[in-house]
Amino acid sequence: MKKHNVNLNVNGREVMMQVEPRQSLGDALRGELGxxxxxxxxxxGVCGACTIIVNGDPVRSCLMxxxxxxxxxxxxxxxxxxxxxxxxxxxxLREFHGxxxxxxxxxxxxxxxxxxxxxxxxxxxxxxxxxxGQLCRxxxxxxxxxxxxxxxxxxxxxxxxx
Ligand code: FES
Ligand code: FES
Numbered sequence: 362m363k364k365h366n367v368n369l370n371v372n373g374r375e376v377m378m379q380v381e382p383r384q385s386l387g388d389a390l391r392g393e394l395g396x397x398x399x400x401x402x403x404x405x406g407v408c409g410a411c412t413i414i415v416n417g418d419p420v421r422s423c424l425m426x427x428x429x430x431x432x433x434x435x436x437x438x439x440x441x442x443x444x445x446x447x448x449x450x451x452x453x454l455r456e457f458h459g460x461x462x463x464x465x466x467x468x469x470x471x472x473x474x475x476x477x478x479x480x481x482x483x484x485x486x487x488x489x490x491x492x493x494g495q496l497c498r499x500x501x502x503x504x505x506x507x508x509x510x511x512x513x514x515x516x517x518x519x520x521x522x523x
Pocket of ligand 1: 400401402403404405406407408409410411412421422423424
């Protein structure tokens, strides 16, 4: 199958991928760029495990073709994590037992990353809405909610102390 060159920005770096026309963006990020933090679960748009940020919006990377990403700005879980240690969202998920097997976690982190980027102090309904497309088969969601609420509360506290 003929491959196509796709130029895009991933986690702040200009990169080029050679992809087949049928290849999903999630598959290409993992296979061509080695960014295996993005998990592919259902591969038909249901579970949300493959969520990444494309041009500022959360996208299910199993539903987007890699060739559609020409010129796009993409952020994956690798780009939403510090080089060393954990982001505040990841740290809160650890602290509040917001993960068990961890399969859903990269997508969950990306959905929360997008929420907190635009709204640092979301309400509980806003958090629920933000993660409503992310399926977790292990946790029952309570630990995830507690983690997200803790991040929001910490932002609120920082704001008061300013
Ligand atoms: S792998 Fe993309 S939504 Fe499940
Ligand atoms: S922690 Fe296992 S699916 Fe969410």
